[in-house]
């Protein structure tokens with residue numbers, strides 16, 4: 001039996017509570033490559049890594065061998081390059097866009113001139129590698145096993161369990177978690193961290209809630225409370241604290257919705273050969289955890305490890321069929337073979353096809369009305385393949 005190792009994929013967004021914030025910081029700063037190497041080693045030692053939670057970018061960097069990402073790099077990758085990128089961004093979108101047009105017109109064509117962040121990213125890739133960003137992305141897509149999400153899968157047979165929960169129950173749980181974080185001393189941790197690292201920055205007006213640990217949920221929300229003047233009354237102070245707690249709850253809910261959206265957009269709506277299957281486990285009611293969550297998950301895992309097809313189907317986005325790029329469709333009306341589901345859908349709406357359908361219908365009506373089958377046959381014979 002394979003040994004199982006469970007690790008937390010979280011990099012920055014949440015606090016577990018008891019763990020000191022600084023420790024989280026240090027972990028956040030460790031380079032993702034080192035961590036990916038750890039996963040690789042585990043895999044080689046026949047251990048089954050289970051990654052629980054995690055930020056989107058981090059999970060994607062574990063799943064896919066992404067050579068160059070498309071401007072949304074993992075938190076730690078950002079850390080290294082963010083400084084020069086921030087400098088670039090200061091020049092403003094239009095100016096940067098002019099530069100990019102010169103060195104990488106293909107990339108410039110798909111980026112909005114005001115999207116300074118992405119333009120700066122592409123320029124930086126060009127400066128670091130000497131190769132236009134668009135070429136690198138193209139090369140990456142062309143790799144064996146590559147697909148719409150970038151490079152090929154890093155590990156064989158990965159599998160995603162999406163613990164999904166009805167919105168009301170989720171909101172309630174998230175609120176409870178915030179309360180729990182508070183009772184475990186979140187405010188004191190924030191105060192302490194604020195005094196040591198942020199106070200000076202705020203005085204210099206250089207606080208930055210968009211980067212590093214300061215983008216963690218909590219800092220922005222308690223900004224007013226943490227920076228309140230010493231002269232305000234206790235009542236006012238309490239008000240600011242409650243305001244902070246409320247907005248922390250709100251932001252936590254928003255973040256959870258964003259993560260669900262991410263699962264839908266990145267895994268469910270974009271089926272490709274390099275997208276792992278997603279199995280949905282309903283965790284709205286956890287009173288029967290063993291029968292509703294644990295047992296089905298273990299069965300799926302067992303099947304995948306044996307190379308068998310689990311009896312439960314992986315999920316797809318509502319109303320979206322898995323599209324097959326190589327499926328063959330024969331159009332009887334046009335006497336034509338169409339390859340690919342998308343192309344088939346487009347063909348069925350095309351002018352030529354609709355013309356052939358109308359023609360066929362007329363012919364059939366004519367043949368229903370009279371015994372003159374010769375005319376019908378002639379009509380069919382005249383159908384030529386439409387290119």
Ligand SMILES: [Zn+2]
Nearest residue numbers: 331333334353
């Ligand atoms: Zn047709």
